Amino acid sequence: MSVIVLLIIFSVIVALIFLVSFIWAVKSGQYDDTESPPVRILFDNEMNKQSPPENKKTRK
Amino acid sequence: MGHLPQNKIDQQDKQIECYHCGDICQDEHVLFDEKNFCCNGCKTVYEILRENNLCNYYDLEKNPGITLKNRDFGEKYNYLDNEEIQDKILDFCEGQTAKVHFYIPTIHCSSCIWLLENLYKLKEGIRYSRVNFTQKEVFIDYNPLILTLKDLVATLATIGYEPYISLEQETRKKQKSVNRDLLVKIGVAGFCFGNIMLLSFPEYFGFEGIDDKIIQRFISWLNVALVLPVVFYCSTDYFKSAFTGLKQKYINIDVPISLGIITLFIVSIIHVSFQIGPGYLDSLSGLLFFLLIGRWIQNKTYEGLSFERDYRSYFPLAVTLVINSTHKTVPVRDLRENDIIRIRNNEILPADSILLSKEANIDYSFVTGESEPVKKNKNDLIYAGGRQMGTSIELAVQKTVSQSYLTQLWNNEAFKKEESSQIESMINRISKYFTATVLIIAFSGLVTWLSIDPFKAWFVFTAVLIVACPCALALATPFTLGNTMNVFGRNHFYLKNSHTVEKLMKISHIVFDKTGTLTNSKKGHIIFEGESINIKEKSWISNLLTNSTHPLSRRILTSYFHDMFTHHPIQRYHEIKGKGIYGNVDGHHIKIGSAAFLNGEIANQQSFSDIKDPRYSKVYISIDGHPKGVFFIENNYREGLDSLMDHLGKYFKLTVLSGDRETEEENLKSIFPSGTLMKFNQKPGEKLDYIHFLQKNGEQVMMLGDGLNDAGALVKSHLGVAVTEDITSFTPASDAILDAEKLAKLDKFISFSHTSKNIIIASFIISFFYNILGMGFAIMGKLTPIIAAILMPASSISVVLFATFAVTMMARINKLI
Numbered sequence: 001m002s003v004i005v006l007l008i009i010f011s012v013i014v015a016l017i018f019l020v021s022f023i024w025a026v027k028s029g030q031y032d033d034t035e036s037p038p039v040r041i042l043f044d045n046e047m048n049k050q051s052p053p054e055n056k057k058t059r060k
Numbered sequence: 061m062g063h064l065p066q067n068k069i070d071q072q073d074k075q076i077e078c079y080h081c082g083d084i085c086q087d088e089h090v091l092f093d094e095k096n097f098c099c100n101g102c103k104t105v106y107e108i109l110r111e112n113n114l115c116n117y118y119d120l121e122k123n124p125g126i127t128l129k130n131r132d133f134g135e136k137y138n139y140l141d142n143e144e145i146q147d148k149i150l151d152f153c154e155g156q157t158a159k160v161h162f163y164i165p166t167i168h169c170s171s172c173i174w175l176l177e178n179l180y181k182l183k184e185g186i187r188y189s190r191v192n193f194t195q196k197e198v199f200i201d202y203n204p205l206i207l208t209l210k211d212l213v214a215t216l217a218t219i220g221y222e223p224y225i226s227l228e229q230e231t232r233k234k235q236k237s238v239n240r241d242l243l244v245k246i247g248v249a250g251f252c253f254g255n256i257m258l259l260s261f262p263e264y265f266g267f268e269g270i271d272d273k274i275i276q277r278f279i280s281w282l283n284v285a286l287v288l289p290v291v292f293y294c295s296t297d298y299f300k301s302a303f304t305g306l307k308q309k310y311i312n313i314d315v316p317i318s319l320g321i322i323t324l325f326i327v328s329i330i331h332v333s334f335q336i337g338p339g340y341l342d343s344l345s346g347l348l349f350f351l352l353i354g355r356w357i358q359n360k361t362y363e364g365l366s367f368e369r370d371y372r373s374y375f376p377l378a379v380t381l382v383i384n385s386t387h388k389t390v391p392v393r394d395l396r397e398n399d400i401i402r403i404r405n406n407e408i409l410p411a412d413s414i415l416l417s418k419e420a421n422i423d424y425s426f427v428t429g430e431s432e433p434v435k436k437n438k439n440d441l442i443y444a445g446g447r448q449m450g451t452s453i454e455l456a457v458q459k460t461v462s463q464s465y466l467t468q469l470w471n472n473e474a475f476k477k478e479e480s481s482q483i484e485s486m487i488n489r490i491s492k493y494f495t496a497t498v499l500i501i502a503f504s505g506l507v508t509w510l511s512i513d514p515f516k517a518w519f520v521f522t523a524v525l526i527v528a529c530p531c532a533l534a535l536a537t538p539f540t541l542g543n544t545m546n547v548f549g550r551n552h553f554y555l556k557n558s559h560t561v562e563k564l565m566k567i568s569h570i571v572f573d574k575t576g577t578l579t580n581s582k583k584g585h586i587i588f589e590g591e592s593i594n595i596k597e598k599s600w601i602s603n604l605l606t607n608s609t610h611p612l613s614r615r616i617l618t619s620y621f622h623d624m625f626t627h628h629p630i631q632r633y634h635e636i637k638g639k640g641i642y643g644n645v646d647g648h649h650i651k652i653g654s655a656a657f658l659n660g661e662i663a664n665q666q667s668f669s670d671i672k673d674p675r676y677s678k679v680y681i682s683i684d685g686h687p688k689g690v691f692f693i694e695n696n697y698r699e700g701l702d703s704l705m706d707h708l709g710k711y712f713k714l715t716v717l718s719g720d721r722e723t724e725e726e727n728l729k730s731i732f733p734s735g736t737l738m739k740f741n742q743k744p745g746e747k748l749d750y751i752h753f754l755q756k757n758g759e760q761v762m763m764l765g766d767g768l769n770d771a772g773a774l775v776k777s778h779l780g781v782a783v784t785e786d787i788t789s790f791t792p793a794s795d796a797i798l799d800a801e802k803l804a805k806l807d808k809f810i811s812f813s814h815t816s817k818n819i820i821i822a823s824f825i826i827s828f829f830y831n832i833l834g835m836g837f838a839i840m841g842k843l844t845p846i847i848a849a850i851l852m853p854a855s856s857i858s859v860v861l862f863a864t865f866a867v868t869m870m871a872r873i874n875k876l877i
Contacts, residue, residue, distance in 0.1 A: 005278055012255060012282070019251040026243045035193035039170040040177070 080106050081220075082123025105219050109175075112182050117175045124171030126220030137217070139378030139389040140210035149209065149225060157187075158204040162223030164216070167196045176221060183207060183215050198223075225377060242359065246352045249294045252286045253345040259283055260342045264846055280332045283341045290345045291325050294352060313491040316498065316530050317351070323525040340526060343848045347531050350856040358538035358558050360545075375410045375444075375461070379403070382454060392461055399457045403448045412464045413455035415440050420453045422446040485562055486820065487537045491530065498528040505839050516841045523843040527834035531852065532827030532859040536820050539863035544816040547871040552799030553809055560795045563779045564813040569759040570708060571751065571773070574718035574728070576766035577783045577803075580696040586616060590681075590689015597683060600645040603628045604652060608641050612679055613652070616691055640679075651682045658682050700804025701731050707807040709733030713759070717742045717750060719769050747773040764803075765792070805876075812874055819866045823859050830855035 025031065077084060078098035090097040093110070097103040105125060109117055117124060139145055152159040167176070172191070176198050179189045185207030189200045198221075202212060216223055259279050295318070302318040305311060321344065328339025380402040381390045387402065392410045395401070400416065403409055409422075415436050423433040424446050433449050436442055442455065444464040502524040509517035541558035548555060555561060572578055593601070605617045607630060633643035640653010651658055658680045679691040708714060709732070716728055716738040728738060739750065751773045754761050763770065763777035766784060771792035774780030782794035783803060798806075834851050837843040871877045 002275075004275055008259070008279070008282065011258075012286075015251060015255055019247060022247045023244050026240050026247065029240075031240070031243055033192040033194045036173050036191050039173055039193075043174050043177070 077123060078102055078125075079118070080123065080125035082125070101220075108182070108219060114175065114178060114181060117171050120174055121169045121171040124169050126166045137210045137213050138380070139376070139391075140213055141208065142378060142389045142391065145378060145389075145391055146209055153204060156203050156205055157201065158209075159199070159201050160209070160212075161197050161199045162213075162216070162225070163195075163197050164221045164223050165196055166221055167191065167193065167198070172221070175219065179215075182219070183212070186212070239359065242352065242356055245294045245297075246349070246356060248289050249345060249349040249352050252290045253342070253349040256283050256286050256342045256345050259286075260338060260845075260849070263338050264849070277335070280338055283338070284329065284332055287325070287328070287341045287345055290348050291321065294348050295321050297355075298351070310488075311492045311495050312488045313530065313534050316491055316495045316528070317534060319495075320525060320528070320530075321348070323522055327522045327526065338845055340845050340848050343526070343845070343852045346849075346853050347856070350853070350860070351531060351534060354535045354538040354860075357542040360542060376408055379407075379410055395457050395460055397457055397460065400454055401457060402452055402454050404452045405448060405450060407448055409442055409444055409446045409448070409455070410464075411444050411457050411461045412459045413442055413444075413457045415442055415453060415455055417453040417455075421449040423449050485537075485559060486817070487533065490533070490824070494528075494530055494533065498524065501528070501835060501839070509841065513841075520838060520841050523838035523841070523848075524835060526848060527838045527843055527851065528831055530827070530831075532830060532855040533824060535856055535859050536823030536827060536863055539860050540816050540820045540823065540867055543864055543867035544812065547812070547867065547876050548809060550877055551805060551809070552802045553805075554797045556795045560779065561813050561816060563760075563795065564762075564810060565817050566760045567712065567762040567779060567810065569713045569715065569754055569761050571715045571717055571754070571761060571763045571777070573747075573763075573765035573770045573773075573783075574716055574724065575720055577764050577770075577800075578697055578701060578716075578728075578731075580698055580785075580800075585692075585694045587692040588689055589692065590687070593688060596646075597688070600628065600648060600650055600683070601652070601681060603630060603645050604633070604641060604643050604650050607633055607643070608635055608652075612677060612693060613641070615693055616679060648684050650684075652679060654678070655680055658687070697727070697731065698800060698803050704804045704807055705732050705736075708810075709736070711810075715739070715750075715754075717747050717773070719743070719747075744769045744772050748776050751776045764798070764806075766800075808874060808876065812871070812876060815870045815874070816867065819863060819870065822866065823863050826862060827855055827859050830858075 076089065076096050079095040080097055080102035083098045090100060090103045092103050092106065095106070097106065102125060109115055140149075146153075150158055150160050164176075167173070173193060176191050177189055179200065180186045185203045185205075187201045187203065189198055191198050200212065213223055213225070259282060262279075298314045298318050298321065301312065302314040305315055324340050324344040324347075328341050328344065331337045331339040375392060378389050378391050379395065381388045381395075382400040382402050395411055401413065415438055418438055420436045420440075420442070421433045422436050422442055424443075434446075441458065444461070502521050505524055506517050506521040509520050538558065541561045544561050545555050545558055548561075555564075602617060605613045608614075628645050631644040633641070635641045636653070636657070640651060640657035642649065642651040642653075644650075655678065676692040676694055679693065681688045681690070705714065714732060714736045716732065716736065718724075718738070718740050719742055720740060722740045725738060725740070729736075732738075739746075742750070747770060751761055751763060755776075755778070760779075761777040762779040762781065763773050764781045764783050765771075765774050766782065774782060774792055774794045779796065780794040781796045781798050782792055783798050783800050785800045830851065834843065834848075834855075837847055837851075868877070
């Protein structure tokens with residue numbers, strides 16, 4: 001039965017890792033602006049359409 | 061002469077949209093590259109973008125641009141060459157790298173983000189730029205050796221993204237960190253809540269007799285460990301607020317919440333230590349999780365808008381100083397007495413000064429609300445806040461900025477809002493009774509049970525405190541009000557915080573400013589219809605009109621008879637109030653006025669009165685008894701005012717406070733219900749005093765105004781609403797910002813705030829129902845951890861769902877979304 005104890009400790013630690021990464025994300029300001037990043041990710045593609053040679057490197 | 065007005069109206073109906081900004085092309089219409097533009101400014105931006113291959117801008121959103129009408133930058137940004145000012149604005153500057161961030165209020169769509177992040181294609185020297193959309197900020201990294209700060213700002217301004225530059229930006233930073241803290245707290249509470257729930261699962265399904273006592277104890281103590289951050293980190297705000305409330309001998313909603321949290325925690329620790337049971341740790345962490353989410357919703361504000369501007373936002377940052385006929389730019393606060401400064405067209409005078417140039421045309425609309433510019437002559441004293449219209453002028457500073465009339469007025473004690481006079485929020489009023497009732501029930505439960513079973517008596521006592529924790533009560537208000545704010549926001553009515561909705565419910569008296577609030581800043585069209593008038597006749601009419609002070613006479617004169625005409629003496633001039641004027645000019649009898657006034661003479665001229673559009677006032681003209689034609693004058697009152705005032709007049713007392721002269725009284729009387737008090741020639745201080753007078757008489761005053769002249773009254777009133785035609789432009793400090801286009805919906809907004817109140821009350825009833833149920837369990841001594849764990853989240857969730865859906869539904873019914 002003591003394997004349960006081990007599993008619980010592990011699961012809590014895994015959850016803690018996620019909590020810490022969430023706190024890090026908040027503190028580093030990733031939640032300050034939730035509007036522009038989803039829009040921004042679409043821009044690159046459209047730009048590539050028009051001027052492919054410039055940005056090809058980043059896409060690989 | 062004589063375009064047919066009908067044509068003009070038809071043209072407006074067709075509505076040619078500007079390719080750049082989406083405005084309807086009215087007066088001006090520029091065709092370029094097979095695209096329509098409303099003005100040359102918009103066309104220029106298009107040209108710039110096309111040259112730089114940035115036309116993607118127009119593909120992302122339809123008509124994304126910002127209109128450049130009435131924007132003339134000229135030498136406005138010269139002060140950015142001053143190093144001291146640069147130091148303050150730049151975030152970082154060394155060698156070839158400079159970093160700067162600007163607040164750009166006009167950022168509004170994804171095209172804006174795209175264009176601003178591709179600035180490097182537009183101007184050499186810009187390395188990198190990045191937009192924060194929520195904060196409406198752009199961070200730019202550039203090479204100061206190639207590009208000066210002045211050119212950078214000018215570039216932004218020419219493409220329509222004029223940055224707002226201020227030397228004090230600290231306040232915005234603070235708010236950011238508060239939001240982050242709350243997010244972290246929600247994260248921690250959610251983490252603890254989830255894990256405790258998971259670990260308590262065996263308990264829920266009745267595996268109480270787990271053979272292994274060690275595992276059971278291990279889980280219990282792990283739960284205690286998990287709840288510690290919830291109690292000692294996430295709940296700190298509630299404890300603090302409850303403590304300050306109690307210190308001021310005042311019970312707010314956080315008192316019963318804190319009481320509940322503490323009881324839950326202590327009881328659970330006791331239960332776990334003495335192995336009585338698993339405790340109520342899951343309920344505790346769940347409660348905090350929901351409460352924090354509620355707080356987050358309530359705290360959500362319009363970050364892009366600023367509600368806290370003072371007079372400094374209106375003043376320029378720097379002025380041109382004249383020293384021995386050389387010009388130098390200095391920051392405004394470095395101005396000394398007797399300095400000589402130069403003010404260009406459209407610049408605002410920052411300090412009280414004496415005019416040195418021959419004459420000046422000063423527009424005081426900012427300060428007094430008077431819309432006509434005032435002519436000033438040499439050696440006249442001009443107060444700060446006036447805007448020069450026309451050529452550059454030179455002035456000698458009399459008082460430093462901080463000593464100037466306007467600044468003094470602003471720093472007047474009365475301008476400061478008395479916090480104590482703020483109305484008590486509904487939830488806090490209820491919580492007083494709530495706390496008292498709960499304590500009475502808990503103690504009576506304790507006393508009753510003591511005689512039956514002393515051990516159980518304490519269990520009952522704590523159970524009542526636990527279950528009565530007003531979480532649902534505390535959630536109803538933030539969710540309802542937060543959602544109401546959202547509904548208003550969609551209708552371009554932006555509130556500073558959710559507390560403002562509660563203030564809106566209690567308004568009893570509404571005060572309107574005239575200029576800019578009730579009226580449009582754009583002057584309406586004037587159209588003439590009728591026989592052609594020759595130059596001689598024109599000069600007669602204009603001579604007669606000059607004698608009249610009626611606003612319509614003045615409008616016709618200024619916009620139709622631009623040129624100067626020879627002066628003719630007028631005989632037997634008469635003005636009949638509300639009807640018209642007549643007189644003999646050069647031997648001809650001329651009558652100008654309403655249809656009724658010229659009744660006999662226009663009876664057979666039906667074509668003159670074709671337009672029945674209420675937006676147009678009509679002025680008829682006859683010469684020697686012969687009808688000549690009619691002027692159609694579009695009034696500049698906002699649309700829908702009539703019906704708005706009808707509705708508002710039924711429920712509220714209305715007042716008009718205007719900085720203007722009485723000329724518009726007649727028009728205003730026709731819009732407002734009878735009995736509305738109208739005061740004219742009001743100085744900013746007088747407006748403030750009047751609001752104060754109303755408040756002394758127990759009125760809850762809502763003030764609507766637009767300019768700096770209303771700023772004091774806006775701050776002083778219970779609910780100050782800044783009315784603006786351009787949400788992104790700068791408004792005086794206020795509790796709410798309203799798009800001028802939506803002014804006609806004001807009655808709907810107020811009535812919707814009452815709807816929200818009813819929704820809150822309904823949510824309270826739901827939460828009381830749960831409380832009674834829980835209380836029943838508690839009094840009977842049957843509140844097991846499982847029942848608590850089901851009942852408490854259930855009540856929270858149902859209240860949240862109800863509040864959210866009810867607000868959305870009511871908004872639909874009222875056609876607000």
